[in-house]
Amino acid sequence: MPAGGNLKAYNSLWQLRNDTWSSLEESAIQLASAEAQQRPVEKLVEKVTELLDVLGPIERFWAFPGVQTYREGQRLFAADKYDGLAALVAKANRALATESYLQGQSWDPGVEDDTYDHEVRAMAQARTDRPYFEVLVVEDMTDEQERSLRLELRRWRRPDDPFVYEIVVVPSFDDALMAARLNFRLQACVARRRFTHRSRHDSAPLAQFVYSGGSADLMERSPEDRAQVLARSLARIRPELDLYLMTEIAVEDMAGRLSHHYRRIFHVREGSLELHLSILDGVAARYRTPFFNALRSYSHRPTGVFHALPISHAKSILNSHWIRDMADFYGLEIFLAETSATSGGLDSLLEPTGPLREAQQLAAETFGSQQTYFVTNGTSTANKIVVQAVVQPGDIVLVDRNCHQSHHYGLMLAGAMVTYLDAYPLNKYSMYGAVPLLEIKRQLLALRRAGKLDRVKMLLLTNCTFDGIIYDVRRVMEECLAIKPDLVFLWDEAWFAFARFHPVYRPRTAMRAARTLAERLRLPEHRELFDRFTEEVGPVDYADDEVLLERRLLPDPARARVRVYSTQSTHKTLTSLRQGSMIHVWDQDFSQKVEDTFHEAYMTHTSTSPNYQILASLDLGRRQAALEGFELVLKQIENAMRLRDAVDNHPLLSKYMRCLTTADLIPAGYRPTGIEQPLRSGLANMMMAWETDEFVLDPSRITIYIGATGIEGDAFKRNYLMDRYGVQINKTSRNTVLFMTTIGTTRSSVAYLIEVLVAIARDLDAKAAGMSPVERATRERAVLRLTAPSAPLPDFSGFHPGFKDSSGQPTPEGDVRRAFYLAYNDSHCEYLTPDEVEQQMESGEQVVSTTYVTPYPPGYPVLVPGQVFSPQILSFMRALDTPEVHGYRPGLGYRVYTDKALEIAATARLAPADPAGPSARPSTMARIRLPSMGPPGASHPPSTQAAIC
Numbered sequence: 023m024p025a026g027g028n029l030k031a032y033n034s035l036w037q038l039r040n041d042t043w044s045s046l047e048e049s050a051i052q053l054a055s056a057e058a059q060q061r062p063v064e065k066l067v068e069k070v071t072e073l074l075d076v077l078g079p080i081e082r083f084w085a086f087p088g089v090q091t092y093r094e095g096q097r098l099f100a101a102d103k104y105d106g107l108a109a110l111v112a113k114a115n116r117a118l119a120t121e122s123y124l125q126g127q128s129w130d131p132g133v134e135d136d137t138y139d140h141e142v143r144a145m146a147q148a149r150t151d152r153p154y155f156e157v158l159v160v161e162d163m164t165d166e167q168e169r170s171l172r173l174e175l176r177r178w179r180r181p182d183d184p185f186v187y188e189i190v191v192v193p194s195f196d197d198a199l200m201a202a203r204l205n206f207r208l209q210a211c212v213a214r215r216r217f218t219h220r221s222r223h224d225s226a227p228l229a230q231f232v233y234s235g236g237s238a239d240l241m242e243r244s245p246e247d248r249a250q251v252l253a254r255s256l257a258r259i260r261p262e263l264d265l266y267l268m269t270e271i272a273v274e275d276m277a278g279r280l281s282h283h284y285r286r287i288f289h290v291r292e293g294s295l296e297l298h299l300s301i302l303d304g305v306a307a308r309y310r311t312p313f314f315n316a317l318r319s320y321s322h323r324p325t326g327v328f329h330a331l332p333i334s335h336a337k338s339i340l341n342s343h344w345i346r347d348m349a350d351f352y353g354l355e356i357f358l359a360e361t362s363a364t365s366g367g368l369d370s371l372l373e374p375t376g377p378l379r380e381a382q383q384l385a386a387e388t389f390g391s392q393q394t395y396f397v398t399n400g401t402s403t404a405n406k407i408v409v410q411a412v413v414q415p416g417d418i419v420l421v422d423r424n425c426h427q428s429h430h431y432g433l434m435l436a437g438a439m440v441t442y443l444d445a446y447p448l449n450k451y452s453m454y455g456a457v458p459l460l461e462i463k464r465q466l467l468a469l470r471r472a473g474k475l476d477r478v479k480m481l482l483l484t485n486c487t488f489d490g491i492i493y494d495v496r497r498v499m500e501e502c503l504a505i506k507p508d509l510v511f512l513w514d515e516a517w518f519a520f521a522r523f524h525p526v527y528r529p530r531t532a533m534r535a536a537r538t539l540a541e542r543l544r545l546p547e548h549r550e551l552f553d554r555f556t557e558e559v560g561p562v563d564y565a566d567d568e569v570l571l572e573r574r575l576l577p578d579p580a581r582a583r584v585r586v587y588s589t590q591s592t593h594k595t596l597t598s599l600r601q602g603s604m605i606h607v608w609d610q611d612f613s614q615k616v617e618d619t620f621h622e623a624y625m626t627h628t629s630t631s632p633n634y635q636i637l638a639s640l641d642l643g644r645r646q647a648a649l650e651g652f653e654l655v656l657k658q659i660e661n662a663m664r665l666r667d668a669v670d671n672h673p674l675l676s677k678y679m680r681c682l683t684t685a686d687l688i689p690a691g692y693r694p695t696g697i698e699q700p701l702r703s704g705l706a707n708m709m710m711a712w713e714t715d716e717f718v719l720d721p722s723r724i725t726i727y728i729g730a731t732g733i734e735g736d737a738f739k740r741n742y743l744m745d746r747y748g749v750q751i752n753k754t755s756r757n758t759v760l761f762m763t764t765i766g767t768t769r770s771s772v773a774y775l776i777e778v779l780v781a782i783a784r785d786l787d788a789k790a791a792g793m794s795p796v797e798r799a800t801r802e803r804a805v806l807r808l809t810a811p812s813a814p815l816p817d818f819s820g821f822h823p824g825f826k827d828s829s830g831q832p833t834p835e836g837d838v839r840r841a842f843y844l845a846y847n848d849s850h851c852e853y854l855t856p857d858e859v860e861q862q863m864e865s866g867e868q869v870v871s872t873t874y875v876t877p878y879p880p881g882y883p884v885l886v887p888g889q890v891f892s893p894q895i896l897s898f899m900r901a902l903d904t905p906e907v908h909g910y911r912p913g914l915g916y917r918v919y920t921d922k923a924l925e926i927a928a929t930a931r932l933a934p935a936d937p938a939g940p941s942a943r944p945s946t947m948a949r950i951r952l953p954s955m956g957p958p959g960a961s962h963p964p965s966t967q968a969a970i971c
């Protein structure tokens with residue numbers, strides 16, 4: 023941008039625009055005062071010209087302050103009326119900065135000049151405190167036509183309208199797409215017949231922010247085609263926008279052909295009342311929160327409480343002598359809304375037929391699924407529900423070994439045969455990346471070779487990972503379906519609910535990828551590509567593994583089924599009370615194959631007393647995402663990028679810390695575009711990397727490398743960030759800390775974090791200045807320890823043969839449930855110290871864990887039931903100085919299987935019966951061998967990766 027100074031913005035113009043209006047206010051006031059005092063004004067005139075040049079190409083996409091205010095400013099400036107300019111800009115900027123124009127506080131620019139457009143004043147004064155939005159009108163019209171349309175629509179306003187809107191008119195297809203990308207206030211778009219293809223404005227200054235793939239000249243196509251292309255292109259960018267078409271020709275025919283693209287199609291001559299009402303109705307449909315509304319109206323009814331909920335209507339609190347402060351703290355409303363009623367306007371979560379069902383349907387529309395289910399116990403429960411619904415005992419499931427513990431337990435309960443997949447390691451930072459597609463294909467092909475493909479049911483991956491590594495979801499599914507056409511996918515999107523609301527993120531979400539894949543499989547072009555592909559490699563079922571590993575595979579459109587599930591912790595990245603999660607389904611075979619088992623699984627894991635506050639907050643969180651998700655995510659990413667810049671460009675901070683980039687966290691082999699910092703090099707570059715690379719990095723998660731501080735991640739988090747400054751984070755590794763930005767992150771919170779980091783860096787500097795030689799050497803050693811590569815992170819070592827499948831050729835999957843329950847008989851178990859484990863391994867024996875051993879950090883199991891110990895695991899655990907290791911008892915050691923138990927396991931695997939047997943009981947104490955040494959090593963940790971979610 024020709025903005026000069028330090029104006030900079032990444033994916034949104036919002037901040038650049040706001041900053042430019044602020045700078046313009048400052049410069050215009052200075053200019054007016056310089057002129058009044060007869061000081062030289064040349065420099066200030068230059069500055070104002072420059073700022074007006076920045077705003078020119080941007081302002082035309084917004085209704086407020088909008089092009090009219092901008093032009094008035096230009097006019098005043100050209101006429102040297104600097105006082106008037108300063109007053110106009112100051113008012114506009116204030117209204118913009120405080121967003122008072124959204125709340126209907128009247129915005130009167132206070133300009134005396136008669137030539138100033140009265141429209142602008144009228145527009146501002148017409149506001150009330152109703153929510154405000156903007157509507158895009160796409161038509162090449164004159165200023166006069168634009169004004170009369172604006173007036174016409176305004177004439178229909180009524181005091182009881184729920185919302186108020188203004189229009190933004192753009193003349194072309196290109197401008198419409200730019201407006202959709204830039205103006206987050208837009209909620210609807212009205213396409214009219216006469217719009218051109220190319221913009222007549224110079225869009226070069228915006229190139230950094232907009233990305234539009236080229237397309238053939240639309241002007242050569244029929245109006246109907248043009249309308250269709252416009253609708254499709256807008257839906258790709260902003261699927262939530264309500265689209266309307268106004269046409270002069272055969273409206274009935276158009277309606278027949280275009281109604282799935284447009285919400286309503288009108289004949290131009292019918293006037294604008296219907297359009298106005300439809301626009302309000304469209305937004306009202308998204309604004310609706312059926313469950314929240316039902317709960318609110320229920321809560322205000324007087325009720326006699328004779329059900330088991332003494333807290334309802336705060337009865338047990340207000341009558342109490344001892345807990346009245348509870349009502350003071352929480353307020354009365356929350357207790358008025360505490361109820362267990364499932365009738366009287368409310369609904370049952372286990373069998374929803376009323377407002378809850380509607381709320382879930384609205385969520386399905388917003389999140390692009392076929393079905394959506396609310397879950398009140400977090401994604402931990404959502405994951406178990408999906409796994410139980412889809413997987414039968416004995417089914418093979420491929421899963422990232424670093425996945426959340428809920429999957430490990432869910433798969434164990436379901437009786438799955440589990441194949442653990444290894445993610446690529448990032449030894450330098452003691453963390454894992456994600457699972458390469460090659461590894462997934464290799465495992466699938468190995469299962470195919472062993473004749474077990476028919477038992478493979480599900481692939482389960484985390485997208486995005488805790489550290490922000492994002493898969494190419496569609497490509498993974500396409501290639502897997504080429505090998506196993508009915509594979510079911512569960513994408514754990516616990517951290518990714520927000521991604522739906524940004525056009526660059528969206529294609530890498532499970533629901534959008536499922537839809538795109540289903541659409542592509544129906545295209546004749548895909549059929550042709552597939553035919554060509556099979557001509558080259560032959561039928562996939564008989565093709566050589568090596569060939570299939572090298573090639574990008576295409577699914578057979580006649581056989582592939584799109585069966586995709588996603589679980590999202592709404593509470594982690596959108597608005598919901600803690601534990602509010604959703605399950606989204608896009609499964610072509612859902613009603614035929616899963617609906618019933620899904621219901622059973624849902625009943626298995628759901629409380630019969632679900633928390634209505636959580637459900638209502640999910641409903642509201644959905645409303646917010648549908649109406650302002652795009653805006654909030656744009657701002658979130660912008661804030662994240664500013665945080666990155668502030669850390670990396672600060673001379674003191676960069677001495678001690680730096681933000682890890684895509685290149686740091688994703689090895690070059692997974693990034694064919696070679697773009698090292700996609701978003702930093704412009705939105706178009708980000709788009710290219712996100713379309714092409716196997717993995718991309720979520721810019722909203724910022725991993726800061728702190729090796730040079732000499733302070734370990736966990737200590738940095740506890741002793742510095744939390745104890746001294748009250749900054750909360752939830753993940754660290756040996757030498758990194760992860761800062762997550764969310765839709766709740768503000769510019770001020772980013773500024774505060776920078777202040778804190780600078781204070782820590784200053785403290786380190788001050789300490790270094792006063793250090794004795796001994797202290798200095800100690801610090802240098804600490805830095806060396808944290809910056810040197812750690813011991814390699816251990817791969818999955820394998821299941822003991824007793825827990826593997828005895829049929830067919832050997833493959834890695836293991837029966838975790840059998841391994842888990844065998845340990846319920848305590849005579850099968852013993853405790854071994856790390857030294858004893860090592861001795862047994864050295865003497866050639868296999869030592870097998872009875873349980874999950876999960877150091878916190880890193881938070882994923884290093885051992886699972888039935889897994890054999892390896893020297894890598896032992897040395898990893900020894901070097902770990904993590905205080906919390908679930909599944910390891912410091913005084914006793916590791917709980918492992920006895921030789922006898924392993925013999926039983928080997929025999930039992932031939933029989934399908936429950937390995938624990940009816941007489942097995944949980945033990946209070948296993949057979950114990952007293953340990954000869956303490957906890958796993960006290961030496962330096964190769965890996966610490968905290969994860970408290």
Ligand SMILES: Cc1ncc(COP(=O)(O)O)c(C=O)c1O
Pocket residue numbers: 399400401402403425426428484488514516517591601603970971
């Ligand atoms: C990948 C992943 N899945 C699932 C969960 C569990 O989600 P919830 O906290 O909503 O139960 C977490 C928690 O951190 C997680 O990281």
